[in-house]
Amino acid sequence: MTTARFTGRTALVTGGGSGIGRAVALAFAAEGANVVVAGRRQEPLDGTVTLIEAAGGKALAVTGDVSRAADAEALVAAAVDHFGSLDVAVNNAGVFRGGAPLAELSEEDWHTQLDINVTGVFLALRAEIRRMRTQPSGGAIVNIASTFGVHTRHPGAAAYAASKAAVSVLTRGAALDHIRDGVRINAVSPGAVDTPMSLRPGETETDRAERTKAALPLGRISATEEVAAAVLHMASDAAASTVGTDLVVDSGATA
Structure with a gap:
């Protein structure tokens, strides 16, 4: 592995088994970090670890549900026990339950x-901050929000947008609470990204490319690696004075 921005540091990535989370985990590993990937299912996490180790990096998979306080605390403990510290955390785990008007949304989908x-980000944040503020070097946290929320709204996604708007505001509040503790907190809000979530029902990747070519100022959706690059910047020393920012990565959709 090439010595780079995160050599010797430990990064925890929730939702690290696929999509943006996997891309973020791979990017941190490529820049020298020891990476802990967390999620509810072991198999996709093991896949991420295999990719990291095949490239010469160090990684650990830990299963858990961030919506449970004990699990969130256990993720942090596992990172510290295995690698000795927790220097960076990326709270990426999230779900989308929508597509229909709010009046048709079930209580189960709302609560999920x-x-x-929201609660998962809060619990993970709390556990991460409590550890990082005990370290002389502090730490950096990046929460993954969304352009659906404070930046834009779309039919069929009211509950999801509300949850992600909460992540953006929670990020800013936590950043103010804890920057003097040495813990720097920011958010990244992706727009449409090259993951299955950006495909409409029955739509192929070719269909999506044609639709977004006309709909987005950039003419295409973002690659997961581009979102990962934004996350790494926000977690890096180059962004040392960036506090409580919500960075949009959305091909110009909300410009």
Whole structure:
């Protein structure tokens, strides 16, 4: 591995088994970090670890549900026990339950999105901050929000947008509470990204490319690696004075 920005540091990535989370985990590992990937299912996490180790990096997979306080605390403990510190955390785990008008949304889908997208971020944040503020070097946290929320709204996604708006505001509040503790907190809000979530029902990747070519100022959706690059910047020393920012990565959709 090439010595780079995160050599010797430990990064925890929730929702690290696929999509943006996997891309973020791979990017941190490529820049020298020891990476802990967390999620509810072991198999996709093991896949991420295999990719990291095949490239010469160090990684650990830990299963858990961030909507449970004990699990969130156990993720942090596992990172510290295995690698000795927790220097960076990326709270990426999230779900989307929508596609229909709000009046048709079930209470189960409403609670699922709030439990994972909001409470999960809160519980993970709390556990991460409590550890990082005890370290002389502090730490950096990046929460993954969304352009659906404070930046834009779309039909069929009201509950999801509400949950992600909460992540953006929670990020800013936590950043103010804890920057003097040496813990720097920011958010990244992706727009449409090259993951299955950006495909409409029955749509192929070719269909999506044609639709977004006309709809987005950039003419295409973002690659997961581009979102990962934004996350790494926000977690890096180059962004040392960036506090409580919500960075949009959305091909110009909300410009």
